[in-house]
Amino acid sequence: MTGYKVANGNGTTNGTNGSTNGNKSAEYIAQENPTMCSRDCCSGPGGSRKGNTCTDKKGAKAGSLNTEKIIPTPQSLLGNGKILCEITPEELRALRVLNEDTYPYEVIEEIADFITKGSGMRPKIGIICGSGLGSLADIIQDPKIFEYEKIPNFPVSTVEGHAGRLVVGTLEGATVMAMQGRFHFYEGYPLAKCSMPVRVMKLCGVEYLFATNAAGGINPRFAVGDIMLMHDHVNMLGFAGNSPLQGPNDPRFGPRFPALVNSYNKDLINKAIEIGKAMGIESNIHVGVYSCLGGPNYETIAELKALRMMGVDAVGMSTVHEVITARHCDMKVFAFSLITNKCATEYSDKKDEEANHDEVMAVAKNRQKACCELVARLIREIHSASA
């Protein structure tokens, strides 16, 4: 039998070993001493059935605190403390993984195997396409396409401008895999889940992460359509105590306390500057600091002023946790922001100074050619240097 326990009073399940005796049904075993009564139990905390006297001490104690907590399994379904669920062990495992904030090494390995076997490739470069920058994956040759929903244990994209496909193939001779759609914290995914695909990339064989994003320009020298090569970041979600590396550390990925100085590869930044010159867009290329906020709302003027004072040049809602995860597992990182809007740092009633996602997408579409060329040329350099 499974050893899965029904709620511990706040509605969470404690999965330990997912094995069963092979029956179609998996058995849930009710906790012996539930800390709370269910709706159907009594008139104690969470209980609604009149005249049913509960003798549970914990329930009574919680009642005196007047807290309204409910375990999600109705008492009436528990029978002898057991309920039978018509789900297979595989479904049970998938449910567990989808509800978890962390992905065990073995699950990441399974996803990576699915991709390498399905594509017949071990890509060396991983690309994450920012909002409206999905065309970075369209230039991949001989693409093998994996819809996110068909990849086992993979989240799905929910944001416009993020198609939700993984594209594996070659670009300028190098083997690459590109995420046409990333996962954001504001979609409801924990940070570890948002950046889980970076670990998949690592186990597929990826050595270089190219992370791209659409961002608001705070530096007054930046114009809409400019490209900011990231040389550092300010992790606002980290300031708030949130990290993709929270929880038990698996040393097969990296150390418990990774250093993040020099996270953004200087050689790649310098090469990109050279490429920008060769493309004739050097005045549109900057090097700067990106900051990630949780979103989905854009920033207030006071927040933008504060970010500017902190030395931030561009602001978005992504990338930082992906970079942290990539550095943790020792990948080389190149990242850039396409400046899709200028962030106002003075109060104004002008509606056109407010950021909006349609504008973000439109600018990204306009500048996709330059972004694609920059990425392709840099990949060519990496590939020819290693050949």
Ligand SMILES: O=P(O)(O)O[C@H]1O[C@H](CO)[C@@H](O)[C@H]1O
């Ligand atoms: O960072 P990417 O995914 O490029 O998208 C940016 O653009 C969206 C807001 O317009 C947010 O998701 C923000 O993070």
Ligand SMILES: Nc1nc2[nH]cnc2c(=O)[nH]1
């Ligand atoms: N947080 C944030 N994300 C963005 N993505 C594109 N533009 C912006 C912006 O102005 N702020």
